Amino acid sequence: MAQRQEKNIARIGVYAFLAIMAAFFLMPLYVMVATSLKTMDEVRGSSIFAFPLRPTLEAWKTAWSSACTGLTCSGVSVGFFNSLKIMIPSTFLSILLGAVTGYALSFWRPKGAGIIFAVLVVAAFIPYQVFIYPLVRVLSQVGLYNSLAGIIMVHVIFGLPVMVLMFRNYYAGLPRDLFSAARVDGGGFWDIFFRLMLPLSPPILIVAVILQSTHIWNDFLFGLVFAGSDNRPMTVLLNNIVNTTQGEKAYNVDMAATILTALVPLVIYLASGRWFVRGIAAGAVKG
């Protein structure tokens, strides 16, 4: 009996701990949503934890279409579309390049495969600041600095290490006989890639899409340095709106803009569920 009681207490302890942690993790999300649904009068007059009395989407509208950074007042919507324009091609190209390179490395044993692989493993850990200045110089020489093509290129370059490692590991796990049989049948490099390997790749492709799209959407540093004022991604615009406001801050608008920026990766995360965790695990393999 005593043992049973002890076990019950332990169960309660486990759930109490998890509940407290859950509250800690959810609190900022709640505060962010609650603040964004209030008017500024209500924000000033109530606690940040208070439930909005008359929820209104006014702050969301302002954040989306007319919040100001300096003299431009067009909200975060510009950044939203810029981020899409950056994210979609960058995700597609970095995955394509990672898949082809990973496939070549695992099955075709190209010359210098060991060197490429070693450099990519190490490169995944190097602080970006080490590469930024030379990249700025080169990209401005060829006229790609502060352009959409330039920022996409930067994302493809720095996505390469993790993408190659992921695809190489995945392809290394496929039976080699499959590849040998295709070779005997006279399949060439691209035949085997497009008709045999790619159809076998959906699991790793899904993980790669989740990883790259959230990563690129959340990027701040590269967007700040390489995108230029016409292509500023949503994260950069958001930071400008919130942290460079002159005069009185509109906290409800700030929080609405923040949620809007978090929305895309959150939706990807919630929709992908366990795949997201697999992506993290795959990304962690590089350790």
Add this chain to the structure above:
Amino acid sequence: MHGLWRGRLQVTLAMLPAWIIVIGVFIGAMIWTFVISMTNSRLIPIYKFNFFDQYVRLMNQDAWLVSVGNLVVFGVLFILVCLVLGFLMAVMMDQKIRAESLFRTIFLYPYAMSFVVTGLVWQWVLNPTFGIQATMRSWGFDNFVFDWIVRPDRAIFVLVLAAVWQGSGLVMAILLAGLRGVDEDLWKATKVDGIAKWRVYTSIVLPIIAPMAATATVLLSVSVVKAYDLVVALTGGGPGNATEVPAKFVMENLFERQNVALANAGAIMMLAAVVVIATPIYYARRYMAQKAAG
């Protein structure tokens, strides 16, 4: 024979972009950065070498020393708290609980968001005039003080708090995967022997999942050295220089202060820090893996 030759050519062509990136960026740009760090270039590269002058200048510059000191405090606390909290969460999640996937979703969602978002949310929650402090006072705790975000001696802990919120779910996920790999028989055997569960976790399970903990530590360390977005969004380096970090120092000297050589020396020092941190962990992890394999 012709087909074979064509096959090799295609492989070579397919590997070309990777080679260009590896040689041109990952090796070339790194060397270039190092070379510039040995000059006294300000706005554009000028190849008049003064070797390690910039490094000496860096070591004598308060702004740099303060930012390194901040990063050490931040990094040690952030990694420690993340590991402890992540391990506790993973263990609790491993107790065959209900709604496991719900808890997992809640603990991990901050990791899906941008550091900028994390920074701005915590800036708001910790705002002394409106945030937690104001709320506690309005609930009757008139003398409640929680103004760390505006206090130079406390602001660094705010950075830790926000970073832990974002990153500890990741540690939980990695360690939980490790716990799930622990043999069921171990639990049966220790139960028969009447060993307390917490002892099994600390003495037997912890060493088994040590390689995962090492992986998590490497990931966290790398994110510490890279720390930039979170600082810019949450505190902007302030109050004063209380939360300045090396990555921000490098960026400012590159793009605002036109101290390109000094900035690149700073970047090389960041790289050196990563090497110094990651190499022992890498070898320790390999050693542990070898020992585990027998």
